[in-house]
Every structure is written in C-alpha cells, then in structure tokens.
Amino acid sequence: MTVALLIDGVGVDFGGFKAVDGFSMSIDEGELMVLLGANGAGKTTLMDLISGKTKATEGHIYIDETEITNWAPHRIVQQGLGRKFQIPSVFRELSLRQNMEVAATVHPAVLRNLGSRLPADRVRRIDEVLELVGLDTRQNELAGNLSHGETQWLELGMLIVQNPKIILLDEPTAGMTQAETLKTSRIINDLKGRHTLLVVEHDMSFVREIAHHITVMHLGKFLASGTIAEIETNEDVRRAYLGSGGIK
Amino acid sequence: MLDHKKKFELLSYVLLFAAILAMPLFMDDFWLNRIAKYLVYGMLGVAISLSWGYAGILNLGQGLFFGAGAYMLAMSLKLASPTSLNQGADKPVPDFMLWNAEPGAVTDLCCINSGSFLWIPFQSQWFGVAMGLVVPVLLALGLGYAMFAQRISGVFVSIITLATVLLVRLLVIDAQPITNGFNGLTDLGWFTVGGFEFDPYLVQTYYLVAVSLIIVLLLTHWLVNTRAGLILQALRDDANRTSFLGFNIALYQTFFFAVSAGIAGFAGMLYVIAAEFASPTFMDLTFSISMVVWAAVGGRNSLIGACIGAVLINVIAASVSETETFVEAWKAILGFLFVGVVLFMPRGLAGFTGDLVDRLARNGKAKQDLAPGDNAEKA
Ligand SMILES: Nc1ncnc2c1ncn2[C@@H]1O[C@H](COP(=O)(O)OP(=O)(O)OP(=O)(O)O)[C@@H](O)[C@H]1O
Ligand SMILES: [Mg+2]
Numbered sequence: 001m002t003v004a005l006l007i008d009g010v011g012v013d014f015g016g017f018k019a020v021d022g023f024s025m026s027i028d029e030g031e032l033m034v035l036l037g038a039n040g041a042g043k044t045t046l047m048d049l050i051s052g053k054t055k056a057t058e059g060h061i062y063i064d065e066t067e068i069t070n071w072a073p074h075r076i077v078q079q080g081l082g083r084k085f086q087i088p089s090v091f092r093e094l095s096l097r098q099n100m101e102v103a104a105t106v107h108p109a110v111l112r113n114l115g116s117r118l119p120a121d122r123v124r125r126i127d128e129v130l131e132l133v134g135l136d137t138r139q140n141e142l143a144g145n146l147s148h149g150e151t152q153w154l155e156l157g158m159l160i161v162q163n164p165k166i167i168l169l170d171e172p173t174a175g176m177t178q179a180e181t182l183k184t185s186r187i188i189n190d191l192k193g194r195h196t197l198l199v200v201e202h203d204m205s206f207v208r209e210i211a212h213h214i215t216v217m218h219l220g221k222f223l224a225s226g227t228i229a230e231i232e233t234n235e236d237v238r239r240a241y242l243g244s245g246g247i248k
Numbered sequence: 249m250l251d252h253k254k255k256f257e258l259l260s261y262v263l264l265f266a267a268i269l270a271m272p273l274f275m276d277d278f279w280l281n282r283i284a285k286y287l288v289y290g291m292l293g294v295a296i297s298l299s300w301g302y303a304g305i306l307n308l309g310q311g312l313f314f315g316a317g318a319y320m321l322a323m324s325l326k327l328a329s330p331t332s333l334n335q336g337a338d339k340p341v342p343d344f345m346l347w348n349a350e351p352g353a354v355t356d357l358c359c360i361n362s363g364s365f366l367w368i369p370f371q372s373q374w375f376g377v378a379m380g381l382v383v384p385v386l387l388a389l390g391l392g393y394a395m396f397a398q399r400i401s402g403v404f405v406s407i408i409t410l411a412t413v414l415l416v417r418l419l420v421i422d423a424q425p426i427t428n429g430f431n432g433l434t435d436l437g438w439f440t441v442g443g444f445e446f447d448p449y450l451v452q453t454y455y456l457v458a459v460s461l462i463i464v465l466l467l468t469h470w471l472v473n474t475r476a477g478l479i480l481q482a483l484r485d486d487a488n489r490t491s492f493l494g495f496n497i498a499l500y501q502t503f504f505f506a507v508s509a510g511i512a513g514f515a516g517m518l519y520v521i522a523a524e525f526a527s528p529t530f531m532d533l534t535f536s537i538s539m540v541v542w543a544a545v546g547g548r549n550s551l552i553g554a555c556i557g558a559v560l561i562n563v564i565a566a567s568v569s570e571t572e573t574f575v576e577a578w579k580a581i582l583g584f585l586f587v588g589v590v591l592f593m594p595r596g597l598a599g600f601t602g603d604l605v606d607r608l609a610r611n612g613k614a615k616q617d618l619a620p621g622d623n624a625e626k627a
Contacts (some may be wrong), residue, residue, distance in 0.1 A: 051492060077494035085492075091485040094478070104437045105475065108494045110503045113476035162493060 004029040004196040005166050008047055010059030010069075011220070018046040021220035024060065027166075032197040036206050036231070037217035044086055044198045046217070047168045050198075051083045052076045063166060078108065082164030086171050086200075088151040092144035096135055096154055098230070099143050100126045103158035125161055129176065133157040133187060147179045156187055167191065169199045169217075173206050185209040216240070252256055252609040253602070254447050261465070267457045272624055277449040284448075284457040284522045286562040291461050291515040292539045294468055294551050299508035300540070301548035302472055304484035308406045309413030310512050310539050313384035315530035317513025319420070319433065320383055322526035324376025330439030340371060343435070344428040363426040373440065377517065384504050390395030392505035396498035403485070410533065417531035420440060432527030436519050439521045450523050461555070464511055468549030471507065541586045546596050553598025563586075576601055 005027045007156060011020050020042045037043050047119060048054035050061055052073040061069045066075045068076050091099050103120045105113065118126075130136040134155040138146075143154060159167055172188065173181045181203065188210050191197060201207050207214070207228065214231045216223040216242040231237055271283055292314060299305045306618050325331060327340040335341065345360050357398060369375045391412060395405055409492050421429045427433075438445040446453045471477055483490040483497050491497050520526050529535065539558070546557015561582070569575045593600050 031589050053488075053492075072496075073491045074494050074496045077492060083492050089486060089489045091482045091489065093485045094482060098478055099482075101475070102479055102490070103493055104495070105479065108496065110476050110500055113479060114471070118475070158493070198531075215397075 002029050003027070003062075004031075004064060005050070005198065006062040007046075007050065008060045008062070010056050012054055012062060013044060013057045014047060015231070018220050020049060021147060023220065024059075025215050025222065027196055027198060029165075029196055030193050031213055032192050032199065032210060034211040034214045035198060035200045035215055035217060036202075036207070037200075037223075041217045042215055042220040044170055045220075047083065047198070047200070050076075050168060053181045057126075072110065077164065080165035081168070082159045082162050082166070083168040084155050084159055084170060084172060084173065088148065088155050090143045090151055090154050090158065092142065094143060095140050096130070096143055096146075097126065097139040099154060099158055100130065100139075102163055104161040122161070129157045129160045130175075132190070133159070134183070149177070151178050152176065152184070153187070156184070158189065160187075162197070166196045167198070169197065169201075171199065171202065172199065172201055173203055181206055182209075196245065200208055254603060256602070257552075260605075261332045261410065261469075264552060265462055271458070272454060277451075279452065281449050281522060282455045282566060283327075283559075283563070284454045285519060286559045286566075287457050287461045288515050288519045288522065289539070289542065289558040289562050291464050292512060293543045293546055293554035293556075294461075294464055295508045295515065296470070296539050296543035297546075297548050297551045297554035298468055298511070300543060301550070301554065302477065302484065303480055303504040303508075304326050304401075305501060305505055305508075306403075306406045306540070307409045307508070308536055308540065309409030309411075309532045310508075312409070312413040312416055312535040313509035314510035314516040314519070315386060315413075315416070315420070315526070315528070316387060316536075317380040318383045318520045318526040318530055319375045319377040319516075320370075320438055320513075321373075321439075321517040322433040322520045323370040324373045325436035325439060326433050327367065327433050327518065328440070329373050330433055330437070332437075340597045342367070342428070342433075344431070345386070345425065348425060361425040363423065366426060368564055380513050380517040381510055383611070384509040384516075388506040388509030389502060390447065392502035393498065394503075396501040399498075400446065410536070410541060413531050414533060417528050420531065427528075432525055432529070434525045434527075436520070436524050446521055448524055453522060457522060460514070460518055464514070465551060465555060468507075468511070470612040472551065476500070476503075480618025488550030498519070535569075538582075541582060544596055545585060545589050547600075548594055550598035550602075553596055557597060559591040622624055 003026045007023060007025050009022050009024055011022050023046060031049060035043050035046070045054060049056050052068070052071050055070045059069070060067055063079050063081060066079060068079055091102065094102070101118060104126055106119065106122065107113065127136070130139055133156055135150065135154060137159065143151070146154060156172065169188070173184050176184060178180055186205055188197070188199070199210065211228060213225065214228060215225040216231060216237050223240055224234045224237050226234070268287065272280055275283060276346055292310065296307070296310060299307050326342050331343045332340040339356055341360060342358060345364055346355060349355065349360050357364050359365070390408070395408055400408065420427050436446055440446070441583055444452070446456060472480070479490065480497060480500055483495070483500055486496050516530065542558035543554035543559050545561060546555065547553030568578050589596060595602070
C-alpha cells in the first residue's frame with residue numbers, strides 16, 4: 001500500500017502553547033482514518049496545519065512524497081487535498097448550484113475561467129452529487145437559506161465534485177439528528193476507497209459505521225492508534241478520557 | 249425561459265441604452281456635453297461596482313486610475329493644441345514649459361527641463377491612448393498584488409488606496425515642470441480620429457462617450473457572468489473557502505482590481521475629450537469618495553444600478569446647483585442621501601427596485617394560481 005498522507009513530527013507553537021506537538025501519522029491510499037480526541041486536543045489545528053491554514057513551527061507533511069509543509073492553501077489543494085470545516089463553510093450568497101459549480105472548476109486560473117463553460121461531464125457530475133446529498137430539488141435556492149445539516153451536506157457535495165485525492169472532514173455530523181447522521185455516514189461510506197479520508201468525529205456510533213482505523217490525539221500529542229476494538233480497550237486512551245467521561 | 253429577474257435586468261439595460269442613444273433628440277449642445285461628462289461618471293460607477301460590489305474591494309482611491317488615464321491622453325492632446333505648436337509642428341512644446349523655462353534653455357521637448365523628455369512619445373495621440381489604459385492597469389496590478397498577496401483586505405485596502413491617491417496627487421502637483429502642477433493641463437487640442445476632430449460640443453463626441461459606456465457595460469456584464477465572475481463572487485462571500493477550493497485569491501482580486509482600474513482610466517480619457525482639461529482635482533479625496541457614494545446610492549451589487557446612480561445624482565446636482573444657494577446645501581444633501589441609503593437601502597436603488605419586481609412577480613403569480621382555469625389545468 002502506498003502512503004497518501006504522511007505527517008512527520010508536526011507541531012505548532014502559539015506563543016509558548018503547543019496546540020499540536022510533534023505529531024506523526026500516516027494514512028494509506030484509499031483508507032479512512034478517524035481522528036479522536038477530547039475538546040481542545042488539537043484536531044482542528046492539525047487539519048489547519050495539513051491544509052496550510054496555520055503554519056507549522058516544526059515537522060514535515062507530505063502528499064504522495066511531495067512535501068507540502070507550509071505551502072499556501074490553494075497550492076496544497078492543487079496538490080490534491082480537500083477540506084470540510086468544523087463550522088460549515090459555503091458561499092451563502094450564491095445558489096446551491098453555483099456553489100457546486102465553483103467547487104467543480106477544472107482549472108483554477110483566472111484567464112482559464114473567462115468564457116469557458118463547465119465541461120459536460122462536470123455538469124453531469126454536479127447533477128449526480130446534488131442528488132446524492134439530497135439537495136437536487138433545491139439547487140436554485142441561496143445557500144444561506146439552508147439549515148445547519150443541509151449546509152453540511154452541501155459542503156460535502158462540493159468536496160465530492162471537487163474530487164480531491166485526500167479529504168479532511170472536521171466533525172461532519174455535528175448538530176445532526178440521528179437520521180441525518182445516518183444519511184451522512186452513507187455518503188461518507190460511498191467515498192471510501194476512491195478517496196483517502198481523515199475524519200474528526202466524536203460520535204462513536206457514527207465512527208463504528210465508517211471507520212477502519214482510529215488515531216487518538218491527546219493534548220496535541222499522538223496517543224494511540226489501531227482498530228476500534230483496540231482503541232476501546234487501550235489503557236492510555238481510557239486514562240486520557242477519564243476526565244471527559246470516556247469514549248461512549 | 250427567463251425568470252423575472254433576468255427579464256427585468258434585460259429590460260433595464262435596453263431602456264438605459266435607448267435613453268442614452270436618444271438623448272441628442274432632446275438636448276442642446278451645452279446639455280449634451282454635460283450629459284456626456286455624467287455618462288463618464290456612470291462608467292466610474294461601473295468600475296466601482298465591479299471592484300466594490302463584485303470583488304468586495306472598497307477602493308477609496310479610484311481617482312488615481314481616472315487621473316492617470318486622463319493625464320496620459322491630456323499630454324497627447326496638449327501637444328496637439330495650437331499654442332504648443334507655435335514654433336512648428338515638428339517641435340511642439342507645452343506653453344507652461346516655455347513660461348517656466350530657464351533663460352537660454354533649448355525650447356525642445358528633449359531638454360527644455362530635466363523631465364520634459366518624458367513627453368516626447370506623447371506626440372503620437374495613440375501612444376497617449378495606449379498609456380491611458382496601460383498606466384492605470386499596471387499601477388493597479390502592482391498596487392493590487394502588493395496588497396492582496398499579503399491577504400490585506402477590508403478597511404485596510406480602503407486606507408491604502410486612499411493614501412496612495414493622495415500621495416500621487418501630491419507628486420503630480422509637485423512635479424510642476426512636467427505636469428503644470430496645481431493648474432493641470434488645459435488648453436488642449438481635440439481628439440482626432442482619421443481626420444475627424446471630436447469637438448466636445450459635437451453630437452459625435454457625445455456618441456463617442458455614449459457608445460463607449462454601452463460597450464463597457466456589456467463587457468463588464470459579460471465578465472461577471474463568466475465562471476471567473478462567479479468565482480469572484482464566491483471569493484467576496486468567503487475568501488477562505490475559495491482558497492481551500494484551490495483558487496489563488498490574490499490573483500483573482502488583482503485581476504478584477506486591474507480591470508476596474510482600466511475602466512476608470514478609460515473614463516478618464518473620455519472625460520478629457522469631453523471636458524478639455526486634466527487636473528489634480530481628479531485625485532482629490534472628495535472625488536474618489538463621491539464615486540463610492542454614487543455607486544452606493546445606485547446599488548453597488550448592480551453594474552447598471554451603480555451606473556444609473558452616478559448619472560442621476562449628477563444630473564440632479566447640476567439642475568439643483570443652477571441656484572446659487574443650493575450649491576453648498578447640495579453637499580449636505582448628498583451626505584444625508586448616502587447615510588440614508590446605507591441605513592435604509594443597503595443595496596441601493598437597484599436592490600430596492602429588484603425587491604419591488606420580486607414582490608410584483610410574486611403577487612402576479614399568486615393571482616395566476618387563484619385563477620380557476622389554471623387550477624383546472626393542474627388537476
Ligand atoms: N490560533 C490559535 N492561537 C492560540 N491558541 C489556539 C489557536 N488555535 C487553537 N488554539 C488552541 O489550541 C487548542 C486546540 O484547539 P483545536 O481547535 O485544534 O481543538 P479540537 O481538538 O479541534 O477541539 P474541538 O473538539 O473542540 O473541536 C485549544 O486549546 C485552542 O484554544
Ligand atoms: Mg475542532
């Protein structure tokens with residue numbers, strides 16, 4: 001198996017406070033890795049480091065052997081990374097379809113986007129994905145009108161048409177009802193194999209639905225890694241989670 | 249099938265174009281020349297709408313690009329004026345350079361003063377025209393990239409652009425030997441194409457401006473409807489999100505900033521043709537701010553709205569200021585107008601009429617749905 005994403009001793013120092021501290025892990029191509037950790041463990045910050053939103057003060061990050069540490073975000077994306085934010089982030093003043101069209105753009109350069117229409121296969125893909133996330137009937141509404149859960153799905157849909165090799169999902173089911181969570185796990189399972197995924201999630205029933213492997217982070221550091229069964233019985237993990245009530 | 253918004257937009261473009269083109273039927277030469285200048289302001293409204301409304305860049309120094317365009321063409325037209333040609337058509341020298349020349353200086357552009365050689369290529373009018381676009385666009389590319397690559401945004405962009413226009417204004421005034429300082433460039437020759445002279449009071453000159461405005465409106469309308477325009481609007485909505493979709497937002501912002509500057513430069517040239525002067529007042533703070541007010545009142549998110557806002561405000565101002573006492577009061581009125589619009593009509597006239605059309609369309613639809621025949625059809 002080839003490693004798609006390699007994180008090697010990465011850390012960031014926020015004026016003395018290390019939100020992520022010498023953290024390492026690797027994800028194989030086509031694998032789905034779940035990242036667990038208590039509130040404030042540094043999960044979002046790790047995603048910020050991978051995607052170039054925050055600059056690392058130590059360590060190295062590679063996508064397919066290309067080092068991308070501290071590149072500008074758009075260059076990392078062009079290298080094959082896509083991201084969903086913890087606070088769902090879509091273009092609220094554009095219609096759902098326009099959101100998808102922006103995400104489905106083939107060439108990012110300004111001049112390549114003058115005049116050129118979207119290729120027919122991309123248009124078809126947008127139709128498919130809008131149906132997959134269940135928003136096809138509302139595609140002409142403004143994204144600002146969507147509920148929280150629907151916004152999450154739109155952002156997922158944008159990621160899918162963007163079609164990056166590696167996908168980072170930060171709490172994709174936050175604030176969702178049980179039925180909505182189920183639908184989301186179906187969408188994510190559909191992505192497995194075709195993409196390499198790193199998913200931050202608290203909801204253990206959801207994690208059981210989607211995960212192969214779990215990595216646990218604690219106070220910015222790597223704590224443990226393994227299958228769900230291994231993690232659930234891991235002593236270090238139990239101890240780290242004692243304060244916050246343990247893994248449910 | 250066009251939805252009602254698109255229909256309304258199309259209608260407003262057609263009406264505006266028709267009104268502009270029909271203007272000479274109703275106006276005498278004097279008013280036609282005035283309207284031509286206001287159409288130039290309308291073009292500035294379009295430029296502001298593109299950068300502020302579409303790109304989210306509130307440029308408080310648009311006068312810099314307008315002024316740059318104006319000066320570039322005015323230099324050429326100055327060299328073409330009879331007073332500059334007194335010592336022969338092959339040796340034009342602007343009158344102000346002669347007045348200020350050191351005793352014994354060679355009265356030639358090469359060396360009458362240390363900076364006068366810069367004027368030499370402007371003996372060609374088309375060089376002036378080319379520079380009228382190239383200089384503002386290059387300035388905007390440089391200034392824009394310097395700001396946007398640093399992720400400078402919002403009010404800081406406004407402050408930087410504002411400071412820049414004031415700085416350049418000072419430099420222009422200070423470079424008196426080659427710019428005629430405070431007085432600017434006056435007593436210009438006429439813009440000439442293929443032997444035809446565009447006397448500002450000719451109807452042809454009006455049409456030169458009018459058709460230019462129509463072309464600019466059509467081009468910008470096309471531009472914002474391309475995929476690049478869509479990405480630009482996405483960027484205004486959420487710049488972060490856009491860069492995490494792989495777009496280099498600095499390049500997008502710089503590109504549209506430069507297009508807006510090019511339009512302003514073009515407007516500056518047309519203004520020189522219609523008004524026969526270029527002056528540092530083009531780079532006054534009040535002028536750059538006025539443009540923003542026009543666009544805000546007309547509706548910054550609408551190219552045509554901002555354009556109409558600029559023209560209307562100036563037509564009203566001109567009518568009002570016929571009466572002496574109103575001239576000062578007008579400034580206060582304009583200020584109140586701006587505050588009022590920002591508070592109560594944040595999307596300007598265009599947003600207001602847009603909402604009105606929405607409501608009418610919805611009422612119309614509701615009536616249709618109530619019509620018995622329609623129901624029967626659905627059932
Ligand atoms: N820019 C910053 N400057 C200083 N401290 C920061 C910064 N960003 C994050 N932190 C801190 O780093 C720690 C880790 O935050 P992070 O958001 O990565 O946690 P998390 O694991 O995603 O938590 P949650 O489950 O609540 O989302 C927190 O204590 C947070 O306050
Ligand atoms: Mg987080």
